[in-house]
Amino acid sequence: MTQTTLPPVEKTQPVSAPGGTTSDRARSERKLGWLLAGPALAVMLLVTAYPIAQAVYDSLFDFRLTDPDNRSFTGLSNYGVILSDWLWWRSLLVTGFITLVTVAVELVLGFALAMVMAKALSTIRPVLRAAILIPYAVITVVSAFAWQFAFDIQTGFINSWFSFLPGIGEDTDWFGGTWTSLLVICLAEIWKTTPFISLLLLAGLAQVPEVLQEAAKVDGATWWQRMRRVTLPNMKAAIMVALLFRTLDAFRVFDSIFIMTGGANATESVSFLAYRQTISRLEIGLGSAVSVLLFLAVVFIAMSFIKGFKVDLSQSRGEG
Amino acid sequence: MPDVSWVGDDGGRAGRAGPLRSRRVRRALAGAAAAGVLASTLAGCGSDDGGVPTLTWYTNPDSGGQAEIAARCTDEAGGRYRIETSVLPREASEQREQLIRRLAANDASIDIMSLDPPFIPEFAEAGFLAPVPEDVAERVTEDVVDSAIEGSTWDDELVAVPFWANTQLLWYRESVAEAAGLDMTQPVTWDQIVQAAQEQDVRVGVQGIRAEALTVWFNALIESAGGSIIAENSTDPSQIQLGLTSDAGRRATEVMRDIATSGTAGPALSTANEDSTATAFESPEGGFNVNYPFVYPRALAAVEAGTMEASVPEDYGWAIYPRVDAETEAAPPYGGINLGVGAFSQNVDLAYEATECITSTENQAYYFTTNGNPASDTAVYDDPEVLEQFPMAPTIRDSLELAAPRPQTPYYSEVSGGIQRVYHPPSSVDPQETPEAATDLITAVLRKEQLL
Missing domain, CATH: 3.40.190.10 (Periplasmic binding protein-like II)
Incomplete structure (x- = not known):
């Protein structure tokens, strides 16, 4: 049995005259498009392109905020310092680990929640959606504090609730070791952002044509077969968009680490490293270089999703 | 516009x-x-x-x-x-x-x-x-x-204009000190306290969290041992000479390790801050705690709120910060x-x-x-x-x-951040290796050759 999707619809250009010549109408529509999108583009350039360019420029200097008189051009030496430091690579690994674990778990959980939301009785559906979305509405810092208090050795309830599990006791110090700290950080992230992924997947679920499901049912396909051969293939675009957004988000993890461990026990993420160089050490040059490398990593992730998995971003707007 | x-x-x-x-x-x-x-x-x-x-x-x-x-x-x-x-x-x-x-x-x-x-x-x-x-x-x-x-x-x-000045005292439970036979009217050493706490099965509250509190503790130890984190100061960061590998630096590291591995510092030493050690000191396991004076009004407030027995703060005693060596006067945190x-x-x-x-x-x-x-x-x-x-x-x-202040340098964040990174968790420090590792790191950070 092959996957069942609707035959690909040939994408038609909105307005294009045969023979490649652009009609007056196309031209005027393009102009209108620029007029409509122009202000947004200008704002985007101002609030994103400018700071990025400034960071790239600053990263080429030895520049301390409290000592601007001794600012000096050092070329790429800041990048040399960072890339030859094990701390950078360790932070990259930690960030990668958190990203991988949280996104994988969130995808499975989010899908399950999306199914529940889609199939729930229409009477309880609004309540259910609101309930599932609550964690996403909580400010990340607040959620980080909540999880920290829960696992704290003095104020927390986790140790006494789960003391029946092997390895957990009154004296388990969750924030005293690397892996236990990372576990709590990942749990907090998953709890907080699963609703986001489930919301995107719910939109994807709604796009699966009911006719295909019915046809599969008539053909005698089981629930599992319909899921694998009909639902998932038709949702691929939505899943990839959800994954892309969450991966980019997860890679910039900062708040939970800042609140829970403050970077102790080798839990620094790349963002945290940028914070410590720029804000704590006031080394604007070095910190900007870390930020630029973080930016490049994010661009790399986005490009590999878009090119590698052929993610169509228009899916996220429900145009697919 | x-x-x-x-x-x-x-x-x-x-x-x-x-x-x-x-x-x-x-x-x-x-x-x-x-x-x-x-x-x-x-x-x-x-x-x-x-x-x-x-x-x-x-x-x-x-x-x-x-x-x-x-x-x-x-x-x-x-x-x-x-x-x-x-x-x-x-x-x-x-x-x-x-x-x-x-x-x-x-x-x-x-x-x-x-x-x-x-x-x-x-x-x-x-x-x-x-x-x-x-x-x-x-x-x-x-x-x-x-x-x-x-x-x-x-x-x-x-x-700057001096406003209020804080310092840490050695807080102890009078009942514990009495049972252990410690004469608290005389200066006491860290070794004595740890020994008494082991005998009486109580906690010694110290701040081992990777934060400023750890630098405060380490600075008090090294100053009490007669040394300083910064041996030779300079406004040029690459000229700052550290005193971590001095005898006093090694002795301070040794005392830190001994306390951390004595089993009296509690299971959460690596996340213990001023508040959490004050809380532990209020519990029946409380024995000793180096902490700021807020410990006392905090306990009185808890009694007033009805969350603590009045007998607990009545048992509180206070003394000058513990000495590292019996013969040398302590240098409490400022x-x-x-x-x-x-x-x-x-x-x-x-x-x-x-x-x-x-x-x-x-x-x-x-x-x-x-x-x-x-x-x-x-x-x-x-x-x-x-x-x-x-x-x-x-x-x-x-x-x-x-009291002795912490290192006075415009690059204090780097120095303190480096101490916190290498001396954490306190149970892992080694008098032979840790001072060198910290010196290497802080020196490289001050020369902008390493990340922090």
Whole structure:
């Protein structure tokens, strides 16, 4: 049995005259498009392109905020310092680990929640959606504090609730070791952002044509077969968009680490490293270089999703 | 766009008021921060109604004492100035981050700042503090404990006004000390305490969290052993010589390891801060705790709230910080808050006048009795009301005279951050290897050759 999707619809250009010549109408529509999108583009350039360019420029200097008189051009030496430091690579690994674990778990959980939301009785559906979305509405810092208090050795309830599990006791110090700290950080992230992924997947679920499901049912396909051969293939675009957004988000993890461990026990993420160089050490040059490398990593992730998995971003707007 | 030209005008005004040579460069470089500053500058201008200059005092969070002192001094000023307070973030490091970013953008709205002493050299070296007038300097250092004057001094000059001075005491349970046969009227050593705690199966509360508290503890250990984190100071970061590998440095590391691995520091030593060790000290397992004086009013408040037996604080005893070696006097931690006047303030003279009012003997006594923050003015310790509420006040005063400040350097964040990274968790330190590792790291960080 092959996957069942609707035959690909040939994408038609909105307005294009045969023979490649652009009609007056196309031209005027393009102009209108620029007029409509122009202000947004200008704002985007101002609030994103400018700071990025400034960071790239600053990263080429030895520049301390409290000592601007001794600012000096050092070329790429800041990048040399960072890339030859094990701390950078360790932070990259930690960030990668958190990203991988949280996104994988969130995808499975989010899908399950999306199914529940889609199939729930229409009477309880609004309540259910609101309930599932609550964690996403909580400010990340607040959620980080909540999880920290829960696992704290003095104020927390986790140790006494789960003391029946092997390895957990009154004296388990969750924030005293690397892996236990990372576990709590990942749990907090998953709890907080699963609703986001489930919301995107719910939109994807709604796009699966009911006719295909019915046809599969008539053909005698089981629930599992319909899921694998009909639902998932038709949702691929939505899943990839959800994954892309969450991966980019997860890679910039900062708040939970800042609140829970403050970077102790080798839990620094790349963002945290940028914070410590720029804000704590006031080394604007070095910190900007870390930020630029973080930016490049994010661009790399986005490009590999878009090119590698052929993610169509228009899916996220429900145009697919 | 009218907004843009307005920004320029205001920035220029703020810049002209500042005494620094490089303000134009600095202003250009700190352009991004300027936007944030804008709002507060606006607020500062807007509240100048009625011709009474408004001084903005950036305070660390407390129990409302600084706001009350601001109101009292406003009354006392008789219309010459008005003090408004603006509360900074909770952590001292975050207070510094916010103030530095604003001052780097020549924020004229910062008149008076409550500063944590270790960060004062950095502010002074960067030219963020208005010079203290000579007559003011003379008056505000009269009868003030040495450690507070030292903590307000940079490059042999008074750069801030001593306000309140904090120090850690050795808190102990009298019942535990008695059972262990410890004579607490005599100075005690860390070894004695750990041994007593092991015998009595109680905790020794120390701060092992990877935060400023760890540097505070380590600095007290190395100073008590007769050494210093910075052996030779310099304003050039690459010339700073560290004293971590000295005998005192190794001895301090050894004491830290012995306490951490003795089994008396509790299961959460690597996340223990001042609050959590105070909580542990209140529990039946509490035996000893090196901590600030807030431990006492905190326990009394808990009794009043009905969450603690009155017998618990009655069992509290206090002594001077433990010694590292029996023969050498202890050097307890020094903390507190000193007042800096912003270099870009439009009312420097009034601001210094206000700091004299804020740090008056009466206001320091008020702050001590209501907020539990010990005064830097020695006269306060003779106040009968203070003595009644804080029976440990004489011990605090003695401790302040012995106390040693943390390393005084404009690069304090790097030094402290490096200590925190290498000496954490305390159970993993090794007197042979850790001092070298920390020296290598901090030296490389100061030379900008490594990340922190």
